[in-house]
Amino acid sequence: MTAINIRDLIKTYADPQSGTLVEILNIAELPIKKGDHIALKGTSGSGKTTLLHCISGMLLPDSGSVEVLSTEITRLSEPARDRFRANHIGYIFQSFNLLEGFSALENVLLGMQFADKKHPRSRAEDLLERTGLSNRLHNRPGQLSVGQQQRVCIARALANDPEIILADEPTGSLDPRTSAEVLRLIREVSDGKTLVVVTHEEHVLNQFDIVIDLEHLNQALTA
Ligand SMILES: Nc1ncnc2c1ncn2[C@@H]1O[C@H](COP(=O)(O)OP(=O)(O)OP(=O)(O)O)[C@@H](O)[C@H]1O
Ligand SMILES: [Mg+2]
Numbered sequence: 001m002t003a004i005n006i007r008d009l010i011k012t013y014a015d016p017q018s019g020t021l022v023e024i025l026n027i028a029e030l031p032i033k034k035g036d037h038i039a040l041k042g043t044s045g046s047g048k049t050t051l052l053h054c055i056s057g058m059l060l061p062d063s064g065s066v067e068v069l070s071t072e073i074t075r076l077s078e079p080a081r082d083r084f085r086a087n088h089i090g091y092i093f094q095s096f097n098l099l100e101g102f103s104a105l106e107n108v109l110l111g112m113q114f115a116d117k118k119h120p121r122s123r124a125e126d127l128l129e130r131t132g133l134s135n136r137l138h139n140r141p142g143q144l145s146v147g148q149q150q151r152v153c154i155a156r157a158l159a160n161d162p163e164i165i166l167a168d169e170p171t172g173s174l175d176p177r178t179s180a181e182v183l184r185l186i187r188e189v190s191d192g193k194t195l196v197v198v199t200h201e202e203h204v205l206n207q208f209d210i211v212i213d214l215e216h217l218n219q220a221l222t223a
Pocket of ligand 2: 049050168
């Protein structure tokens with residue numbers, strides 16, 4: 001069973017200066033099996049974040065098919081894609097995207113607002129406890145270390161018990177020890193789920209049996 005299946009995906013961006021369309025992604029085929037843990041590598045600017053945004057439905061490709069859990073998400077309206085993501089995908093952002101005016105607990109609770117299944121408030125506390133933040137529930141992001149903020153993101157990604165976790169360079173801004181701990185945590189909480197981790201760090205890549213090199217996969221001409 002495939003969790004994610006991409007076919008003939010093309011994504012272009014308009015060059016802000018010239019207006020010319022630049023092809024960023026051109027992927028003939030990328031199937032990811034349910035339950036697989038995959039590392040996605042590629043140099044800076046190769047389109048890794050863009051690809052995760054297409055898989056999560058935050059961005060629509062110019063053409064091609066993005067099937068997630070047997071749903072062709074490119075055919076869904078934007079609100080339907082947002083809802084699909086809330087129900088099925090946990091996203092750990094490269095730049096965290098935590099809301100500064102809200103505590104760690106509130107950030108996780110907010111993530112629980114948009115899913116169909118309503119979990120009890122205690123789930124958010126349990127998840128923050130699981131990520132090692134039981135004594136930081138009421139701290140705002142600015143009152144947390146970078147590693148702790150990343151743990152809030154992990155808890156938020158798990159808020160609705162998604163089948164798929166997408167993590168964009170989750171250890172990029174952490175020291176080696178914290179990075180190893182955070183990666184271990186992500187692997188652990190993704191047990192039984194499909195996990196795609198974007199990284200270019202060797203020590204992270206080494207831990208994955210399946211490594212996909214976006215530059216090999218991508219046939220984009222001008223990226
Ligand atoms: N909104 C946009 N408009 C125009 N070009 C964009 C836009 N977003 C991204 N790009 C371009 O698309 C390319 C891929 O960007 P992307 O963020 O996916 O790369 P990445 O592989 O995640 O890089 P990094 O490792 O630095 O995070 C880059 O060349 C970038 O300049
Ligand atoms: Mg990126």
